[in-house]
Amino acid sequence: MxxxxxxxxxxxxxxxxxxxxxxxxxxxxxxxxxxxxxxxxxxxxxxxxxxxxxxxxxxxxxxxxxxxxATMGNPQTSTLISILLDFEEEEDKARDLFNRLAKSDNQRVTVPFGDWVLNNVMGQIVDKYGITWLIRANKQG
CATH class of the missing domain: 3.10.180.10 (2,3-Dihydroxybiphenyl 1,2-Dioxygenase, domain 1)
Structure with a gap:
């Protein structure tokens, strides 16, 4: 595999x-x-x-x-790559994680969690290392 x-x-x-x-x-x-x-x-x-x-x-x-x-020098932040954390059918888990992250001073919300295209919910944060995280799930109900 x-x-x-x-x-x-x-x-x-x-x-x-x-x-x-x-x-x-x-x-x-x-x-x-x-x-x-x-x-x-x-x-x-x-x-x-x-x-x-x-x-x-x-x-x-x-x-x-x-x-x-990073043994070959200082790592550089890039907006070219993001990490999509897809909760699929677990909207509550996605929302809970996003809300927990949004309350912390260690992250910056760039897209609030909410309705998105194609019956999805999604939010986006940038963590303290400059890594962009998209937190997504299928919209329930």
Whole structure:
């Protein structure tokens, strides 16, 4: 089976995973720190390897997201790619997540949650890392 997963890079992926756990209700499922050899080969300091992330995985609403530290320089925010979190028939779950995110100072609402095209409901936020999230569901009732 072939799959596509978002692969996000952060200055500090371990910190980012904690943010998604707190604000998005994510479950952290995997974390692997850089080894001393990996850090040295990338010219990175080796004094706090437990704070690094070679590969991390977390789940948001049952969907896997992979992440790592940006070892090749500072990551840049882009509006070219957004993440669509599709709740399909679970409008209440989509609305609950959007409302929780909208109440936090860590995100910015760019499209309020509400009726959208083709009998959908949707809202859009930009998280503290500049990642755009579209939260969508089929309209119920």
């Amino acid at each position: 072939t799959a596509i997963y978002p692969y996000l890079t952060f200055e500090n992926a371990k910190e980012a995973m904690a943010y998604y756990e707190k604000d998005f209700g994510a479950q952290i499922t995997y974390h692997e720190a850089l080894t001393k050899e990996q850090a040295e080969s990338l010219g990175l300091p080796v004094d706090q390897l437990d704070q690094t992330t070679m590969r991390g995985e977390f789940m948001i609403a049952g969907q896997k997201i992979i992440c790592a530290d």
